[in-house]
Amino acid sequence: MNKSLSTFDVLGLGFMTFAFFLGAGNIIFPPMTGFLAGEHLPSAMAGFLITGVGLPLVTLVAAALAGGGLPTMGRYLPPLVITVMASAIFIIIGPAFAAPRTGLVAYEMSLKPFLTDPGQAALTLYTLGFFGLVLLVSLNQGRLLDAVGKVLTPILLLLLIGLALAVFISPQGTQPPVSEAYLTDPFVKGFIEGYNTMDTFAALIFGMFILDVLRDKGVTDSRTQSRYLMIAALIAAVGLGFVYVSLFILGGTSLGVADSATTGAEIISAYVLSLFGAPGLWILAAIVSLACLTTAVGLVSACADYFHRLTDKLSYRIWVVINALACMLVANVGLDTLITVSVPVLVAFYPVAVALVLATYLRPLMRSPIFSYRLIMAVALAFGIMDGLHAVGLSMSTFALLPMFDIGMAWVLPTCIATVIGLAMPANAVKGKA
Structure with missing residues (x-):
């Protein structure tokens, strides 16, 4: 029998979808783009929002219309092509880029601001410990991760809302000059920068996960599933848009606060230090570290599970070890x-x-x-x-x-x-x- 979700459950589904997309790594790109765009910030932000929010939204809606994620959307392609596409997406959002980035962002925002002379040794030790912990949690897929995730996402969201309000009410700096990269075609430059969120790739996979959640809740009718998935996608898009716009404005008002910053992580850390002092920096470090940890565990676990099912030769745990080690090695190249x-x-x-x-x-x-x-x-x-x-x-x-x-x-x-x-x-x- 097909069930309907309560308003509370629908909102929960939307916030869960928002949490899927809101990896801590996503937080670093809008401030950097806002800082570099200068007076062209509105154009660059519009381009970024199309690829960072708009494309994931329409991708989830497309998944809802098709009745599933990547396999269903690509059913007219040869099975080998779909397998290659799925493998490439898992590698990109897994050990190649997105998962190592979580460790780097955690390092940049939770340890580096407190070091007087950060070097490669500090990064290596941190990533070794970070992905070692990711490995242990991923091996057990325990309830601890679920508990932390349920507490962490609201706290992270509240912190971002507080930061956004502070940016609007009390900007800490002035508008930086336009960098050379944004002098011409800032809209297109922002559009391509939005690729870095990798959320369109992720949406091709998340569509399947969300539909599985709906089935577990007893929602079996395909039209009802599609409607709930669309609502969840819209809630996630609104949340992401709010976060991105506030972080763009943060980066666009950071001259005099983070003049020498080379990454968005450094800009946010400097801005939070200016706004709230050392206590704010410690709180930011703790929250971002936990956010990065849970995101990394989710990515490593998902990749390990996919390749285990794809090959059926190596166990899930062996794939976890392979992915975690690959992430640790890749992370040592540095965020830039x-x-x-x-x-x-x-x-x-x-x-x-x-x-x-x-x-x-x-x-x-x-x-x-x-x-x-x-x-x-x-x-x-x-x-x-x-x-x-x-x-x-x-x-x-x-x-x-x-x-x-x-x-x-x-x-x-x-x-x-x-x-x-x-x-x-x-x-x-x-x-x-x-």
């Missing part, structure tokens, strides 16, 4: 380096996620969905990789005539053309109809 390395990868593969969401929305208009999906995804991947290679610094002058090539979005026009071709393709043009 990790962000720099991740940008070309995200520029290359974000278009694929966007193309999949676009195809999902347009599916009712497709007469030959198998051909259309494969064409759209192939074009988005090919030109996304080209943009990624360009972001690395390789010469791609052959494609310089493409619109938006110089700003890392050459994939847009070819993908739109492929979409039009896919929509125009008759049903009997290729073998196999869905």
Whole structure:
């Protein structure tokens, strides 16, 4: 029998979805972008909000319409392609970028501000201890994590609300000058910076998790599930938008407070120190450390569980060890380096996620969905990789005539053309109809 959720349960589902996306790593990018954008902050913030909030929202809605996450949305693609896509997403949000970033953000905001001469040795020891603890908790998947998570998310949210109100009421600095990167096309620069949240990738996976939660609560009707998932996505989007806007304003009023900062973590730490003094810095350190820990445990556990089910040769615990060790090693490159390395990868593969969401929305208009999906995804991947290679610094002058090539979005026009071709393709043009 299909059950309905109470208003309290719906709100709880929305806040749970918000907590899924609100990793502590996400907190570091808006302040840095706001600091660098200067007087162009509104344009850069608008671009960032599209990829940092808008894309995850429409991705979850697409998952709701499709009745599931990545496997359901990509059902017109070959099974091997879906497996490769899922593996790539888990690697990106796992040991390659997102999970190591949690340890680095925890270090930057909970230990580094208290060190007089922080060096590589301090980072190595911290990441060894941090991911060692992640390893122990992930191995047992105990109730401790659930308890900490239920207490932590409201506390972190209250802290962010308090920080946001303080920023609006009592800004601590003035507006920084515009950096060179934001002099031209600040909107597009902010749009690409929003890739760093990796939340569109995560939304392809979270859709499945949220539907599982709804089934556990007795919600079995697909339309009801979709409606609740959409409401949860909207609540999460509003929460993320509030957090991002306040942190943008924080970064945009930090001249004189964090002039020498090179990361968003340093900007927030300096701002909190200026607002609340040393006690505020200690509280921020404790909360961010716990937030990073729970996020890291969730990512390591999810990756280990996925690859265990995919290979069925190595046990879950062995995959936990592999993932935790990989995270510790990657984290030692430092936050600046990790962000720099991740940008070309995200520029290359974000278009694929966007193309999949676009195809999902347009599916009712497709007469030959198998051909259309494969064409759209192939074009988005090919030109996304080209943009990624360009972001690395390789010469791609052959494609310089493409619109938006110089700003890392050459994939847009070819993908739109492929979409039009896919929509125009008759049903009997290729073998196999869905």
